Amino acid sequence: MAKNYIIVGAGGLARELYHNLREKAARLTPPGGTPVECLGFLDDVKTEMPPGYPPIVGTVCGHEPRADRDYILGVGIPEIRRRVALLFRGRENLCPAWHWLWDDETLARRGIAVGAGSLIEQGQISCDAAIGRFALISGTVGHDAQIGDYVEIAPGAAVSGGAVLEEGVQMGACSTVAPGVRVGAWSKISAGSAVMKDVPPCSFVVGVPGEIHKDFFLPPDEK
Numbered sequence: 680m681a682k683n684y685i686i687v688g689a690g691g692l693a694r695e696l697y698h699n700l701r702e703k704a705a706r707l708t709p710p711g712g713t714p715v716e717c718l719g720f721l722d723d724v725k726t727e728m729p730p731g732y733p734p735i736v737g738t739v740c741g742h743e744p745r746a747d748r749d750y751i752l753g754v755g756i757p758e759i760r761r762r763v764a765l766l767f768r769g770r771e772n773l774c775p776a777w778h779w780l781w782d783d784e785t786l787a788r789r790g791i792a793v794g795a796g797s798l799i800e801q802g803q804i805s806c807d808a809a810i811g812r813f814a815l816i817s818g819t820v821g822h823d824a825q826i827g828d829y830v831e832i833a834p835g836a837a838v839s840g841g842a843v844l845e846e847g848v849q850m851g852a853c854s855t856v857a858p859g860v861r862v863g864a865w866s867k868i869s870a871g872s873a874v875m876k877d878v879p880p881c882s883f884v885v886g887v888p889g890e891i892h893k894d895f896f897l898p899p900d901e902k
């Protein structure tokens with residue numbers, strides 16, 4: 680990131696991101712330089728942050744994005760990530776992709792493409808994988824995997840090599856998708872479940888091996 684930034688959201692993920700971004704900025708700043716810093720948080724419900732954090736500087740819905748700032752999505756649920764991303768339609772350049780571990784050169788060398796607004800927050804990515812826009816990766820992504828826009832991969836979750844998560848998939852904590860398996864758009868994989876075969880869009884998968892518990896999740900446009 681090159682500019683001072685605002686975090687969209689003010690919950691636990693937003694606070695965790697604040698610390699991670701701050702520590703990485705400090706690491707990357709040459710001696711005597713000024714690290715980029717967090718100007719505050721946007722939230723539609725909360726008006727105050729706990730002591731020690733930058734303030735809430737406005738609401739998400741009422742905020743007019745400014746070109747002299749970067750914006751980081753500090754919300755996890757795919758439907759909400761998509762709704763926030765729509766506020767930046769045509770201005771996605773204000774939402775840089777961000778990765779905790781590596782720099783851009785290392786990602787490119789490993790054949791990993793990361794779309795605008797996506798965060799590789801913790802966890803690990805193998806190689807030759809494609810991450811869409813506004814995804815949130817906190818788990819493990821195997822080689823040659825394809826991760827769609829707005830996907831959330833929660834801590835401890837693992838996407839095996841060659842697996843495909845279509846747009847808006849939510850993987851709960853410590854869930855798994857087996858190698859080469861395709862998970863249909865806006866599906867929800869509950870915590871600890873293992874998806875062993877392809878599932879259609881809008882599936883709700885539970886258990887090991889994963890079974891489709893119900894399939895009436897509607898894609899966000901239809902809500």
Ligand SMILES: CC(C)(COP(=O)(O)OP(=O)(O)OC[C@H]1O[C@@H](n2cnc3c(N)ncnc32)[C@H](O)[C@@H]1OP(=O)(O)O)[C@@H](O)C(=O)NCCC(=O)NCCS
Nearest residue numbers: 755833834850851852853867868869870871872885886892
């Ligand atoms: C996917 C998820 C969000 C769905 O939540 P929901 O729509 O509120 O679903 P419910 O809690 O009503 O559960 C629906 C059914 O699935 C079952 N179920 C839910 N999660 C389950 C799990 N992880 N393993 C087994 N069964 C599960 C419930 O027992 C319930 O069964 P029933 O209909 O027979 O009573 C939720 O199951 C989940 O996994 N949340 C974890 C998300 C997560 O890991 N976030 C990490 C952020 S850091």
